[in-house]
Amino acid sequence: MVAAFFAAYRAHDVEGMVDLCAEGARLRYVPFEVWGRQRVLHGEGTVRTVGKLIWTALIDAFPDLTNTVTSLRVGAEGNVAAEVSIGGTQAKPFGGIANAGRRYELPHLFLFRVSGGELIEDIVAYWDYAAWKRQLGCLEVD
Amino acid sequence: MTAQDTAEKFFGAMQAGNVDAVLALATPDATVWLVPLDRRGPLAADGARYLGELAGAFPDLLVRVRRLFVAAGRTAVAEITIEGTQAGDFLGVADQEKQFDLDQAWMLTIAEDDRISAVTGYWDQNQLYRRLGVKRLDKINIAAG
Numbered sequence: 244m245v246a247a248f249f250a251a252y253r254a255h256d257v258e259g260m261v262d263l264c265a266e267g268a269r270l271r272y273v274p275f276e277v278w279g280r281q282r283v284l285h286g287e288g289t290v291r292t293v294g295k296l297i298w299t300a301l302i303d304a305f306p307d308l309t310n311t312v313t314s315l316r317v318g319a320e321g322n323v324a325a326e327v328s329i330g331g332t333q334a335k336p337f338g339g340i341a342n343a344g345r346r347y348e349l350p351h352l353f354l355f356r357v358s359g360g361e362l363i364e365d366i367v368a369y370w371d372y373a374a375w376k377r378q379l380g381c382l383e384v385d
Numbered sequence: 386m387t388a389q390d391t392a393e394k395f396f397g398a399m400q401a402g403n404v405d406a407v408l409a410l411a412t413p414d415a416t417v418w419l420v421p422l423d424r425r426g427p428l429a430a431d432g433a434r435y436l437g438e439l440a441g442a443f444p445d446l447l448v449r450v451r452r453l454f455v456a457a458g459r460t461a462v463a464e465i466t467i468e469g470t471q472a473g474d475f476l477g478v479a480d481q482e483k484q485f486d487l488d489q490a491w492m493l494t495i496a497e498d499d500r501i502s503a504v505t506g507y508w509d510q511n512q513l514y515r516r517l518g519v520k521r522l523d524k525i526n527i528a529a530g
Binding site: 273274276316317318319320322323324326350351352354367369370371372373374376377381382383384385 | 420421423452454455456457458460462464488489490492505507508509510511512514515519520521522523
């Protein structure tokens with residue numbers, strides 16, 4: 244299931260990624276946060292809203308976006324940990340990072356919960372946004 | 386002791402700032418990879434250095450384990466939140482006595498004798514800089530006013 248998810252991601256098949264997730268599946272991309280004056284916006288919500296939006300925008304900004312699953316570990320109760328290297332060449336601004344046409348490659352850790360019905364119910368992702376910015380030529384923290 | 390017990394003790398020792406207790410849970414040749422710091426090497430050197438810096442900079446450190454499971458290959462996977470008030474320089478960031486909280490994910494490979502043989506830590510260093518008042522990635526030691 245998780246391997247199929249990253250295969251769909253490699254194929255830029257966002258609908259395919261979503262189809263592997265349960266209705267109401269949750270997503271949290273930990274490094275995504277925007278600090279406004281009144282509140283902080285987080286990269287958190289459902290796969291079918293926030294997830295789809297993020298993946299579509301990423302693929303649009305990095306048209307050669309790809310991934311390599313470097314380790315996949317399955318635990319009890321549907322818990323899965325996947326270490327994944329994700330990279331791509333920037334073609335459009337993304338997440339406050341202006342387009343300098345640079346390429347990035349970053350290690351990520353994805354944590355999934357997969358239901359007994361073999362659908363993804365929860366996705367959490369960790370990576371280092373600072374390294375991402377540095378590789379793409381952006382040196383502002385915000 | 387189970388792999389889960391070992392992991393819980395690891396994070397307890399991290400909160401206590403007890404680097405010796407962390408190392409006592411690990412094999413002598415245990416390795417560490419601190420992904421955002423691009424630091425890879427022996428846990429007894431690179432890991433101890435990081436944990437010592439963390440404990441020194443945040444004497445009131447709290448480590449909250451939010452999720453912990455043991456996967457195949459005896460790998461304990463944990464999501465934690467570290468919280469504290471800065472009281473010393475940390476990873477090159479000058480002390481401004483700021484309170485911070487940071488979500489992290491750790492993977493601990495547990496050997497057959499229940500000792501830790503490898504540790505990998507993931508977090509977003511940009512979030513850490515933001516919380517500690519850093520404005521530019523090329524001027525880590527110059528904090529905001």
